[in-house]
Amino acid sequence: MTASPDAPARRPVPPVVAAAGLLVLVFLLAVSSVRFAVPGTEVAAWWPASGVAAGLLLLHDRRHWPLLTALLVPTAAAANMLGGRPVPLSLVYGVVNAAEVLVFCVALGGLRGRPSMMTGEDFRRLLVAGVTTGLGIGVVAGLVVAVMTDGDPWSTLRSVAASHSAALLAVVPVFLRSTPAPGLLEHRRVAVVGQLLLTAALTAVVFAPGQVLPLTFLVVPLVVWGATVLPVRWLTWQILVISAAVTVMTAEAGGPFGAPDSIDAQMRGAMVQLFIVTMAVVALPLAVAVQQRRTALEEARAAASALRRERELTSAVLDSATGTAIIGTDPDGVITYANPGAEGLLGRPATTLVGTRLTSLYDPQALQARREPGVSDLDVVVHSVVDGEPVRQDWCWVRADGSPVTVNVATTVLLGDGTGPGGYLAVTHDVSERRAAERAVEAALQREQEAVERLEQLDREKSEFVSSVSHELRTPMTSVLGFTQLLGTGAGGPLTERQRDMIGRIDRSGHRLLGLIENILSLSRVESTRDEDAAEPCDLREVVAAALTETEALLAPRDLTLCTTLPDEEVVVQGERDQLERVVINLVSNAVKFTGDGGRIDVDLTSTDHTGTIRVSDTGVGIPPQEQERLFESFFRATTAVTSGVQGTGLGLTIVRSIVEGHGGTVSVDSQEGRGTTFEVRLPLS
Amino acid sequence: MATILVVDDDEDIRELVELALTTEGHEVATATDGARALDHLEHQQVDLAIVDVSMPVLGGIGFTASLRSMERRSYGRRPRTTVVLLSALTAPEDIDAGLAAGADGYLPKPFRIADLLRVVQLHLDRRVGEAAGPDAGPDADPDVEDHEPSRCL
Numbered sequence: 001m002t003a004s005p006d007a008p009a010r011r012p013v014p015p016v017v018a019a020a021g022l023l024v025l026v027f028l029l030a031v032s033s034v035r036f037a038v039p040g041t042e043v044a045a046w047w048p049a050s051g052v053a054a055g056l057l058l059l060h061d062r063r064h065w066p067l068l069t070a071l072l073v074p075t076a077a078a079a080n081m082l083g084g085r086p087v088p089l090s091l092v093y094g095v096v097n098a099a100e101v102l103v104f105c106v107a108l109g110g111l112r113g114r115p116s117m118m119t120g121e122d123f124r125r126l127l128v129a130g131v132t133t134g135l136g137i138g139v140v141a142g143l144v145v146a147v148m149t150d151g152d153p154w155s156t157l158r159s160v161a162a163s164h165s166a167a168l169l170a171v172v173p174v175f176l177r178s179t180p181a182p183g184l185l186e187h188r189r190v191a192v193v194g195q196l197l198l199t200a201a202l203t204a205v206v207f208a209p210g211q212v213l214p215l216t217f218l219v220v221p222l223v224v225w226g227a228t229v230l231p232v233r234w235l236t237w238q239i240l241v242i243s244a245a246v247t248v249m250t251a252e253a254g255g256p257f258g259a260p261d262s263i264d265a266q267m268r269g270a271m272v273q274l275f276i277v278t279m280a281v282v283a284l285p286l287a288v289a290v291q292q293r294r295t296a297l298e299e300a301r302a303a304a305s306a307l308r309r310e311r312e313l314t315s316a317v318l319d320s321a322t323g324t325a326i327i328g329t330d331p332d333g334v335i336t337y338a339n340p341g342a343e344g345l346l347g348r349p350a351t352t353l354v355g356t357r358l359t360s361l362y363d364p365q366a367l368q369a370r371r372e373p374g375v376s377d378l379d380v381v382v383h384s385v386v387d388g389e390p391v392r393q394d395w396c397w398v399r400a401d402g403s404p405v406t407v408n409v410a411t412t413v414l415l416g417d418g419t420g421p422g423g424y425l426a427v428t429h430d431v432s433e434r435r436a437a438e439r440a441v442e443a444a445l446q447r448e449q450e451a452v453e454r455l456e457q458l459d460r461e462k463s464e465f466v467s468s469v470s471h472e473l474r475t476p477m478t479s480v481l482g483f484t485q486l487l488g489t490g491a492g493g494p495l496t497e498r499q500r501d502m503i504g505r506i507d508r509s510g511h512r513l514l515g516l517i518e519n520i521l522s523l524s525r526v527e528s529t530r531d532e533d534a535a536e537p538c539d540l541r542e543v544v545a546a547a548l549t550e551t552e553a554l555l556a557p558r559d560l561t562l563c564t565t566l567p568d569e570e571v572v573v574q575g576e577r578d579q580l581e582r583v584v585i586n587l588v589s590n591a592v593k594f595t596g597d598g599g600r601i602d603v604d605l606t607s608t609d610h611t612g613t614i615r616v617s618d619t620g621v622g623i624p625p626q627e628q629e630r631l632f633e634s635f636f637r638a639t640t641a642v643t644s645g646v647q648g649t650g651l652g653l654t655i656v657r658s659i660v661e662g663h664g665g666t667v668s669v670d671s672q673e674g675r676g677t678t679f680e681v682r683l684p685l686s
Numbered sequence: 687m688a689t690i691l692v693v694d695d696d697e698d699i700r701e702l703v704e705l706a707l708t709t710e711g712h713e714v715a716t717a718t719d720g721a722r723a724l725d726h727l728e729h730q731q732v733d734l735a736i737v738d739v740s741m742p743v744l745g746g747i748g749f750t751a752s753l754r755s756m757e758r759r760s761y762g763r764r765p766r767t768t769v770v771l772l773s774a775l776t777a778p779e780d781i782d783a784g785l786a787a788g789a790d791g792y793l794p795k796p797f798r799i800a801d802l803l804r805v806v807q808l809h810l811d812r813r814v815g816e817a818a819g820p821d822a823g824p825d826a827d828p829d830v831e832d833h834e835p836s837r838c839l
Contacts, residue, residue: 474774478796479698485799486702491709514796521776578778 015060019068022056027075030097034083046163046247046273048240049076050137051171053101058110058175065102072098089148096140104133104168116177117232119292123285126172134165162273169280170243173236179291181231191229196238198222203242207255216256216275223279227287235287243276325407325428328414331421333358333378345407345430348400358426363396363404382411382424394431406432463524470521477517481510512649519651523634526579526658537686538580540571540612544605547584554589559597565604571612574686579659586652587616587679593646594677595620607685614681622673631669632657640673656681688733688810689713693723693749694772695741699795703736703772706799707806720744724752732767734809736793739773739784746771747787754788768809772797 013021030049053072057065077094081087107129108115116122138161146153199222206215219242226235250258250272257271318326318339325342329335334357338350346353346361359367359377370380381395392410399405408431416422486492488503495503548564555562573580584603591601599619606613621640623631630636635650656679660667665683690712694700704714715732717723721744723737735753739746750769757764770791771784781792791805 471774474795475696475699478774479696479702481796482699482702482706482799486705486709489709489799491705 015064019056019060019064022052022059023071023075026053026056026072027079030076030079031082034079034085046170046243046269046276047097047160047167048171048244048247049079049167050097050101050104050164051167053097054104054108054168054172055175057101057105058108058114058172062111065105069098069102072101089144092144092148093141096137096144100133100137100140100164103136104129104172107133108172114177117173117236117284117288118177118179120285120288122176123288126169126176126284127281130168130172131165133168134161134163137161137164159269159273162270162277166243166273166276166280169284170239170276173280173284174233174240176236178232178236179295181291181294188229192234195222195226195229199226199238199242203245207246207249207257209254209258211256213256219275220278220282223283224286227283228290230287232284232287232291235283239276239279239283242279246275247272323429325426325430327353327358327361327426327428329358329424329426331416331423333381333424336423342428345405345428346397346399358424361397363398366396381409382413394435397428405430406435466520466524470517470524473517474514477510477514481507481514484510516649516651519649519655522582523651523655523658526655526662535574535576537572538575538577540573540580540605540607540614540683541566543577543580544584544603544614546577547581547588548603550581550585551588551592554592558592560592560595561600563600563602565602567605567607569607571605571607572686573612573663573683575663575683580663580683583656583659583681584614584616586656587614587681590652590679591616591618591620591677593648594618594641594644599676610685612683612685614683615678616681617676617678619676622675622677623669623671624673625671628669628671632667687711687713689715689731690806691715691717691723691726691732691735691737693717693720693735693741693746694738695719696738699738699772703802706802710803710806712806720746720749720752723749724756727753727767731765733813734768734770734806736770736772736806737789739771739775739780746773746789747784750784750787750789768813770805770809 026049029052030047033047033049053076056072057068060068073091073094075094076097077090080090080093085093105111108125115125117126138157138159141160142153142157145151145156199219202222203219205211206218223235223239223242226238230238246255246257249255250268257268257275318337321339321341322344323341324339325345326337326339327335327342328337334355335353338353340350342353343350357378359381362377362381367377367380371377372380392408395407395409396404397407407428409426409428412425412427413421414423414425484503484507487495488500488507544564544566548562588601588603595601595618601619602615602617604613604615604617606615621644623638623640627636627638631638632653633650634654637648637650641648657667660681660683663683665681667679667681669677669679671677690707692700692703692707692714693716694703695718700716700718704716707714715726715730717726719741720737723735724744727735737746737749744752750771753767753769757766768791769789770793771789772793772795773780773784774795776794781794784792790809793802793805
């Protein structure tokens with residue numbers, strides 16, 4: 001029991017200690033069996049030592065069986081010798097006893113692990129193994145007696161077979177695994193205690209010396225009662241204790257089986273053995289059966305309890321889903337259940353819903369619209385689920401007051417008995433507000449789209465208008481400037497100094513106006529033609545070089561130092577060459593315009609892995625910090641630009657930024673008033 | 687001095703160019719559209735035609751293409767007339783279209799009188815160079831490559 005898994009709370013005894021203890025017990029029992037042999041018989045009334053020895057093997061791993069079996073040989077032999085038997089006979093008995101135990105344990109199925117006493121089958125195996133082993137050792141003992149002594153082999157066979165069978169049946173169950181029965185004693189404390197006390201008292205009384213034989217049968221019903229109230233393990237111990245008591249009392253004090261006048265010596269042993277076997281054979285299977293039934297009942301009770309809890313949970317879920325209408329129907333579509341959510345959605349109590357048809361909830365017109373020939377209304381409503389996955393559908397239901405409500409229904413088929421659906425479950429949400437909101441969002445999106453299109457149209461028209469106007473302005477400007485120049489050259493006759501001065505003013509203002517027109521046209525072209533088709537790979541080194549050629553005329557009359565730094569490797573971006581040149585031209589011409597004579601202008605081109613950077617720096621008038629942000633706005637001119645008297649339109653940098661951003665780049669300015677300005681254009685490399 | 691045909695539907699421009707050229711001593715004829723210009727060229731050869739692009743009836747590009755076609759069909763009996771287009775359309779694609787039609791130069795409006803006269807002189811010098819044959823190469827303006835049309839000079 002020390003190694004029993006039934007008592008995991010107890011500290012396990014080391015296997016070696018348990019084995020040694022059991023071996024000592026085997027020895028003591030064997031000695032006492034010889035000692036307590038019924039007077040006048042040659043062999044012991046029963047041989048509990050073999051049952052304990054079997055327990056020794058069953059409690060230990062089968063790898064240790066050979067060693068344990070070998071140890072059993074000297075143990076049993078020593079006990080026999082101590083009991084007064086001759087040495088050769090004792091040795092033979094030792095070997096036979098050890099072999100018997102081994103055979104029994106194998107027959108019981110101990111090789112497959114520790115056997116149990118839980119089912120009728122377990123008991124049957126014990127009975128068969130015990131009886132066959134008993135018979136086997138009886139035959140062997142008979143042969144030994146016939147060969148080595150002058151005793152009666154037949155009577156030896158009978159008594160040995162019976163005593164060993166009884167010992168195995170009464171002792172071994174103690175070592176078997178049994179169904180744990182926790183809490184049993186708490187429920188049946190009175191019955192258990194009563195049975196134990198009554199059985200102990202009755203056993204003591206009926207086997208006391210001078211009692212009559214028939215009273216011994218009174219113990220059996222008590223043990224049977226014990227089979228119904230005690231755990232199996234307790235019962236096995238009770239049988240063991242009673243067996244030991246009966247054996248001792250019969251041998252020592254006489255008792256009903258030991259009365260010398262009524263039963264002869266041969267019969268006494270047989271009576272004890274039969275009594276023990278009867279107890280074991282009657283009570284053990286009953287106890288096992290009772291325990292089995294008890295276990296089954298507990299399982300059923302647990303299952304029923306789990307089912308009840310599940311049902312309560314389901315019910316709670318259905319009731320608490322007040323925002324969701326859940327309606328169950330039978331296979332014909334008649335409503336059998338409606339939750340509070342359904343009551344709220346339809347505005348009528350569940351009692352008026354149950355019994356009506358599911359289809360009666362649907363708006364007749366909506367139903368009509370989806371009706372198909374040869375398909376019942378119910379199938380129209382639930383057909384989406386019959387083929388498998390439920391499909392959510394929007395429907396129109398009618399509330400109790402006749403008002404329509406837009407609902408989203410998912411219908412599920414309930415499993416039936418196999419011949420068809422067991423019913424339907426409609427899970428429904430009120431989506432009136434959601435659908436209305438969706439329609440509103442859709443309409444708003446539509447309006448926004450239209451507004452965007454209108455704006456785009458306006459933008460295109462504006463660009464075309466600006467372009468057309470700019471173009472139309474050029475022709476009269478040609479006349480104005482051309483005739484002014486002709487006048488200036490004296491083509492219209494000799495001029496006075498005053499006239500020449502006036503013509504100069506007309507010419508300068510005309511060119512200023514022309515510059516404005518040029519810039520407006522240029523900007524509108526940048527904004528209106530941002531198509532990818534015109535893009536081509538451009539080496540920024542060529543772009544910068546071309547732009548500097550264009551600005552040579554500006555630089556020529558000035559005393560400025562221009563330093564250009566270009567890298568050795570090409571710096572390729574995807575873009576429109578003319579526009580990129582325009583960027584550099586505008587920046588360089590700005591630098592020229594706003595840098596006094598003696599100043600310096602630097603144009604650098606550098607590149608990293610992803611970016612090409614054009615930097616145009618000057619040592620000119622600079623831009624006040626508070627105006628740097630507005631620098632790229634159309635028609636904005638910095639105060640330093642205005643006060644320096646340099647003419648300009650305020651569009652040059654707007655064009656720069658428009659082009660650069662059109663190419664996916666950025667432009668930034670860094671300037672100190674009076675010290676100079678640096679513009680930096682960064683363009684993504686292709 | 688050379689004979690120059692000025693073609694423009696705008697009277698002011700026509701007179702401006704005419705005045706500028708006659709002041710320089712050139713002989714100038716005028717026409718108001720491309721069709722009339724072609725008629726004029728049927729009867730009278732000129733050294734140079736300055737033609738507006740946007741005109742009713744027949745524009746500068748159509749005029750140039752027709753003229754070049756006529757010249758090709760004459761198999762050398764007609765000398766090649768130098769054409770300089772004149773236009774307020776200054777986008778690169780407009781200039782390309784003009785040069786592709788066979789124009790020798792493209793002058794954007796508005797233009798400085800000095801620029802006009804320079805372009806005219808450039809093309810007249812080149813004609814002289816070509817007429818004189820290869821030996822006259824050194825006399826030609828070194829800035830001008832033989833068959834590269836001047837764009838916006």
